Amino acid sequence: MRSNRVVTSALVAAILFIAPAIRAEQLNCNLTDYKAARGLTAAVDGSALVLTWEGDKGAEVRMRLTITGGTPTIADLSIKHKGGTWASVATNVTPEYRVVSGIRRAGQEQLGPLRALGIKITKEVKDQEKWKNFWDAPLTIPGDPRQTEDLPRKPEEIKRATSTFQTQSCKVTTNKARLEIEFPGLNLGIFSGRLQFAVFKGSNLIRMEAIAKTEEQSVAYKYDAGFKGMAIKNGTRIVWRDLANLWDEDDLDGMKNDGEVALRTSNRIVIAETSAGSIAAFPPPHTFFWARESDNNLGYSWYRKDSDSTFSFGIRQAEHEDQQQYQGNFALYNAPPGTWQRMATFFYVSPDDGKATLDAALAFTHNDHYKVLPGYETLAHHYHTKFAERMMTDTATHSAATGNMDLRLPDINAVKDAGITIMSPADFHGDCHGWDPGPLRLKCEDVYYQAVRRFSDKKFLIEPDEEIDCATGEEKPESEGGPPPRVNAVPCPKSAYLGGHWDMMYSHPVYWTRVRAAGQPFVEQDPTYGKVYHVGSPADIIEMAHRENLLIFSAHPRTKGSSGYPDQVKDSPWFRDEAYRGIGWRWGMGIDLSENRMSDSRATAVWDDMNNWVADLPTPPKYILAISETRFKQPGDDDVYGMSPINYIKVDPLPKPDDTSSITNALKRGEYFVSTGEVLIPTYSVLGSGSQRTISADVEWTFPLEYAEVVWGDGKNTDRQIISATDLPAFGKHHFQIPFDATGKKWVRFAVWDTAGDGAMVQPIKLQ
Numbered sequence: 111m112r113s114n115r116v117v118t119s120a121l122v123a124a125i126l127f128i129a130p131a132i133r134a135e136q137l138n139c140n141l142t143d144y145k146a147a148r149g150l151t152a153a154v155d156g157s158a159l160v161l162t163w164e165g166d167k168g169a170e171v172r173m174r175l176t177i178t179g180g181t182p183t184i185a186d187l188s189i190k191h192k193g194g195t196w197a198s199v200a201t202n203v204t205p206e207y208r209v210v211s212g213i214r215r216a217g218q219e220q221l222g223p224l225r226a227l228g229i230k231i232t233k234e235v236k237d238q239e240k241w242k243n244f245w246d247a248p249l250t251i252p253g254d255p256r257q258t259e260d261l262p263r264k265p266e267e268i269k270r271a272t273s274t275f276q277t278q279s280c281k282v283t284t285n286k287a288r289l290e291i292e293f294p295g296l297n298l299g300i301f302s303g304r305l306q307f308a309v310f311k312g313s314n315l316i317r318m319e320a321i322a323k324t325e326e327q328s329v330a331y332k333y334d335a336g337f338k339g340m341a342i343k344n345g346t347r348i349v350w351r352d353l354a355n356l357w358d359e360d361d362l363d364g365m366k367n368d369g370e371v372a373l374r375t376s377n378r379i380v381i382a383e384t385s386a387g388s389i390a391a392f393p394p395p396h397t398f399f400w401a402r403e404s405d406n407n408l409g410y411s412w413y414r415k416d417s418d419s420t421f422s423f424g425i426r427q428a429e430h431e432d433q434q435q436y437q438g439n440f441a442l443y444n445a446p447p448g449t450w451q452r453m454a455t456f457f458y459v460s461p462d463d464g465k466a467t468l469d470a471a472l473a474f475t476h477n478d479h480y481k482v483l484p485g486y487e488t489l490a491h492h493y494h495t496k497f498a499e500r501m502m503t504d505t506a507t508h509s510a511a512t513g514n515m516d517l518r519l520p521d522i523n524a525v526k527d528a529g530i531t532i533m534s535p536a537d538f539h540g541d542c543h544g545w546d547p548g549p550l551r552l553k554c555e556d557v558y559y560q561a562v563r564r565f566s567d568k569k570f571l572i573e574p575d576e577e578i579d580c581a582t583g584e585e586k587p588e589s590e591g592g593p594p595p596r597v598n599a600v601p602c603p604k605s606a607y608l609g610g611h612w613d614m615m616y617s618h619p620v621y622w623t624r625v626r627a628a629g630q631p632f633v634e635q636d637p638t639y640g641k642v643y644h645v646g647s648p649a650d651i652i653e654m655a656h657r658e659n660l661l662i663f664s665a666h667p668r669t670k671g672s673s674g675y676p677d678q679v680k681d682s683p684w685f686r687d688e689a690y691r692g693i694g695w696r697w698g699m700g701i702d703l704s705e706n707r708m709s710d711s712r713a714t715a716v717w718d719d720m721n722n723w724v725a726d727l728p729t730p731p732k733y734i735l736a737i738s739e740t741r742f743k744q745p746g747d748d749d750v751y752g753m754s755p756i757n758y759i760k761v762d763p764l765p766k767p768d769d770t771s772s773i774t775n776a777l778k779r780g781e782y783f784v785s786t787g788e789v790l791i792p793t794y795s796v797l798g799s800g801s802q803r804t805i806s807a808d809v810e811w812t813f814p815l816e817y818a819e820v821v822w823g824d825g826k827n828t829d830r831q832i833i834s835a836t837d838l839p840a841f842g843k844h845h846f847q848i849p850f851d852a853t854g855k856k857w858v859r860f861a862v863w864d865t866a867g868d869g870a871m872v873q874p875i876k877l878q
Contacts, residue, residue: 137158137159137176137177139159139279139280139282141281143282144284144289150163150287150288158176158185159176165313166312169189169461170190171187172188173307173316174186180278180295182293182305184202186201187200189314189386191461198386199384199389202341203338204337204338206272206336206338207273207334208270208271209332209333210269210270211268211299211330211331214243215240215253215261216235216239217243218256218258218259219245219671220239220242221235223671223674241446241702242668242669242673243258244441244666245438246330246441248330251265257438277296278295280292286836287814287836288311288814290308293305296321298322301320302322303320304320304321304322305321306318310814310840312840313839313840315456315840316456316459317455321450323449324447324451326445326447329444334426335455336424336455338422339416339422346385347360347361347362347382347383347464348362350376352375353747362415365415366415367415370413370414372426372428373412374407374410374411375410375411376746377468379391379392381468382413382423383464387467388463389460390457390464391455392456392458393454394868395475395752396786398410399752400701401441401697401698401701401739402431402440402753403436403439404741404748405748405749405752406431407748408431408432409426410749412425412426444702446702454866456474473812475751478751479751480530484762485760485792486761487532487758488531488756489573489736490736491534491694492613493534493536493738496537497537497572499537499542515560515561521533521743524748528751532773533572536575538576539578545624547625547644548623551623552639552642555639558574562574563768566766568763570764571770572767576613577614578614579671607647607648608685609682610674611666611670613694615662615663616774617660618658618769619768620660622642626645630644659775661777661778662690663691664694665737688730691733691778693716693720693732694737695714695755695784696713696739697755697786698753708867708869720732721856722823722824725823725824725825725857730876731874731876732874733777733780757782757785758783758790759773759776780872785870786869786870787868789862789863789864790870791808792810794806794872796858802849802851805847807845809846811838811862812840812841813865815836815863816836817835819831819862819863820833820848820850821859821860824856858877
């Protein structure tokens with residue numbers, strides 16, 4: 111609390127509340143779509159639009175917006191406790207956006223599977239596939255031809271711009287429990303559009319967005335955003351927590367900065383602290399990230415001392431990975447021509463100091479921790495940690511020959527710190543002799559299972575999984591009975607068996623090889639490892655899955671090494687089999703900020719297509735499994751929460767590592783939902799029979815909700831009903847009871863999304 115400074119700041123605020131009107135232009139603001147409501151008001155007062163709304167914990171927030179020199183300006187941002195005095199936290203502040211863009215190209219790994227399928231790679235194919243590229247780094251000159259087509263990149267492809275405005279008017283829209291304020295006339299280099307603020311009744315939260323489009327044909331971009339022109343006075347400083355969770359600060363009494371100071375802040379939050387209170391700036395917790403191999407924190411906050419009297423601060427994205435091995439994968443956002451990209455930033459205004467404000471901002475992500483939900487465990491799937499290989503080759507205390515089975519990999523603590531109770535590493539993906547036909551692979555498997563037992567306990571479980579793709583070329587040559595060598599961009603359909611990349615999730619330790627020589631038995635009894643399977647066909651894989659209760663998920667459908675899949679195998683017996691459970695879902699691959707669902711055009715669209723393909727089969731629907739796809743981790747250094755969607759699985763208690771069938775069976779039954787962590791759906795059912803059904807769901811959330819949706823398919827097409835939820839405030843719970851006409855529909859699912867792009871989805875239910 112800062113009550114000892116409120117009297118002075120309130121006096122200053124009273125003067126500043128009037129002063130901007132002298133410099134600002136007469137305001138032309140359209141209030142046709144505004145509806146007055148208690149605790150959420152807007153009014154034009156000469157040259158200013160004055161917004162006043164109820165905040166949280168009894169606070170009131172007031173924002174006075176003007177247009178100065180064609181630029182939207184926050185003439186005053188004030189807050190007061192209930193029954194208190196207005197305190198001005200910021201005056202004469204303007205929005206600042208910066209965009210860096212490059213050229214989107216198609217990837218070699220992505221086009222390779224299409225070539226292997228006999229698809230001619232034309233310009234039209236490249237133009238379609240480039241928007242799903244993972245191995246692209248448009249800001250890296252000249253680029254790696256082993257990863258990206260049509261190189262080299264040229265320096266003149268990279269364009270930089272800072273926002274300017276030619277604004278002459280504004281518009282206020284009431285959207286139930288929020289106000290949305292638009293300012294047209296935004297220019298952002300190759301982008302143009304409008305600036306939008308949104309304020310939410312019952313919260314101190316402010317969302318600022320640049321909503322802009324480009325007509326250029328192949329744009330990939332990143333953005334930085336923030337407030338410019340914050341006043342430096344007594345008590346002003348920038349505060350943040352570093353990656354060791356220690357408090358740092360800059361009192362802004364040094365020299366001015368030539369450019370932005372990048373900060374590797376814990377939890378992606380930076381705070382401007384003034385004599386009257388604080389403002390926290392942070393990005394959307396998940397949609398801010400495109401797909402990467404690493405979740406290393408690259409510095410998502412910035413500040414800049416512009417002069418002796420002003421500073422700026424906000425959010426940012428880096429232009430490259432820190433570590434060389436990840437440089438080729440820094441794909442940025444997609445901006446297909448004509449799409450309205452929404453570049454969001456959140457601010458949380460508070461009458462309190464920086465530490466209290468950080469706590470309030472962190473509540474939106476449960477302190478970057480997946481909330482405990484009774485009866486559920488949190489499964490984080492598909493980490494490429496090379497778990498077995500690292501256990502075998504640690505040389506700190508043991509030789510490479512013996513390894514170190516007591517090595518505790520830092521990855522374990524990193525995921526546990528995020529509230530993950532089940533970690534599922536996708537090993538044998540180019541590591542630890544995945545395609546070896548005998549003793550090398552079996553030894554790795556044995557080490558893997560030993561490590562699983564050693565580091566699992568009653569509160570944490572390592573669930574074995576592996577990702578199967580084509581051969582790596584590290585094993586026996588094909589002429590000696592080994593698999594075909596892996597050639598970059600050229601997949602190995604025979605060795606991948608099921609098409610594309612796919613995960614095998616275990617219910618208990620299973621020893622098997624991916625190679626079955628001519629005349630070799632399907633199952634052998636090994637003197638060291640016991641029962642060992644040898645697979646050499648899709649039929650072998652499905653039979654092993656049936657015998658051992660294993661599940662198969664397509665890892666990243668329609669992109670990377672799975673381009674063309676699962677479409678190409680949708681009529682195959684293995685795809686139609688119950689063991690082929692579904693697909694992986696992560697945000698970021700082909701991320702497009704004009705979409706209002708995470709990975710909608712790539713992942714959820716495939717999911718819905720799959721359920722139409724199998725709608726008439728006597729098997730369960732296909733499910734979606736949240737995956738990570740990132741690699742090695744260090745506690746504190748990596749943004750595990752920001753880049754890892756989660757599976758809430760209905761399992762209680764947590765099983766022991768030698769028998770995790772309760773997890774496998776729950777996944778088979780669809781008794782789980784996927785989530786970003788901010789939106790939870792602890793109960794869900796489809797009630798009734800025949801054509802008259804009801805969708806029943808209990809939902810809880812942190813950020814204000816955007817909408818719920820009921821999605822269904824008729825065996826050919828997918829459709830949906832959108833239920834606006836903008837009347838529901840932040841940090842709420844609600845029971846949805848939605849009538850549903852099931853006539854002609856084969857399956858149905860339910861999802862909920864919030865104003866930051868976060869969400870949760872339940873598994874579909876067949877209706878017939």
